[in-house]
Amino acid sequence: LKDGVYSTELEKSLLGADVNRIVNHLSFGWYESLFQSYMAKKLVKVVSSMGEQSMGKSFSLNHLVDTLFAGSAMCMTEGVWMSVTPTKDALIVALDFEGVHSIERSAQEDTLLMLFNTAISNLVLFRNNFALSRDITGLFQSFQSSSTVLDPASNPSLFQSTLVIIIKILSHLLKFDVVDLDKAEITREFALKFQQIVQDEQEANFISRLHAGQLNIIPWPVIESQEFYKLFPTLKRRLDKQKLTHHTAGEFLHVTCVLLKNP
Template sequence: MGNWMRHLMCLVPQIARAENNCLQPMNDGLQLSTSVDFVDAISLANVVKFGLYEAVINDWVGPIKVISSMGKQRVLYILLDFEGLGSFERSEQEDMLLSILNAAFSNITIFNKKDFHLDKETEAVFQRFQNGVSLVKADSKLFRGLFHMAIKDVDNSDVEDLKKEFCSKIQQICSKSQENFLTKMYGGSVEICAMPFFNRPEYHESIRDIAVVVDEIPGSYSIGKAFLRDVKLIISQITTKD
């Protein structure tokens, strides 16, 4: 498939939905038909397709990086948007399942925060992440990404105070468990950055800083077929509770 086609396609079809307290895989961006027959996660993974991007990823022979916001040995960036996370549209169970899916194969998770303080809403989201810790299975290839917290509309001078507050809140949330979601799902890799107001030059500098972080992170996959295989299996395992 030519480069012009890769540039033409800019939206990946929806690959899964969290509803009714379950993760529902999508097939070519559409709800999976009730007539589809599967007995386990592996047979379900063989059914799931990702639309036109299936061919792009399957034929890709260079490294892949997965961000949870191309000639010679270029990197294919796959951007996942976890829409509605932490909103009234999602139950606690659905948020937990999405957080596991996100952390499993993302090289970097960019968690957007709109203000300086860790409010009750953010604490609730982190608590839902924490609830998924017991379901995370050890795997040398998975749960190795960076948790990058981007704080919007704040100055760099405020970041240190925010880091202290962040650590304090995480300790409170995770106090009842020997493991917390940051170490279990992200290997303890955490960064917090400030993103000044949009109309200031520093805002665009912060975007470039994030781009540098993404470029420096090693990709988890050296070929597209391996990525397709794993992401389909992960979605299917969460769906079938395998």
């Protein structure tokens, strides 16, 4: 796109171009004024939301960092969308990703989106369904596939996020009251499955390579319960404590453009 319009001439002119030239043609619209001028020296924290389709990914970001992503029971998000929330101390960049394993995307596209997400984010929220996602090896195949594309050791400012697994428990899919569900047992079940992935993949496991070994598992109450909204401040505190990887907004913009060119 050039000025919001698809341009075959621009596409042809960039064939075979070097990284710097392509990066200079990437644009984030009016957000670039924030990143390059008005708030160029601000710290940046990045939180992303991804997971299975129709799991409330956009809804969660809206409540966590005051964004306005569209939400629906239908599959609304395509690709990845960005929103920016200025705060006193930092710019909070929210990335809303399309559901994993979408029939509209190839496995390669899934892998590239996953790689971009884990490289740039400080906190990755992965929402999934307890009743339907017990086979996490298949669910996280895109993570594992992307873990060997780039070497985290060669990119110390990237791949420093914490992966937060948010387990959404749907009451109509279970035969017992979710309020009385043993959350510790749910956490233990998922933790054991992730331990098995680490054991099977050894040093190549995606938790160590893409998230510096940082993993949290949170069973999330149903929306009808009073506890549903009480966990958002916990996530915000987790984001605040994450290792700083984007020291200025200008730096964040450049790194993002380079990653979009070189996944």
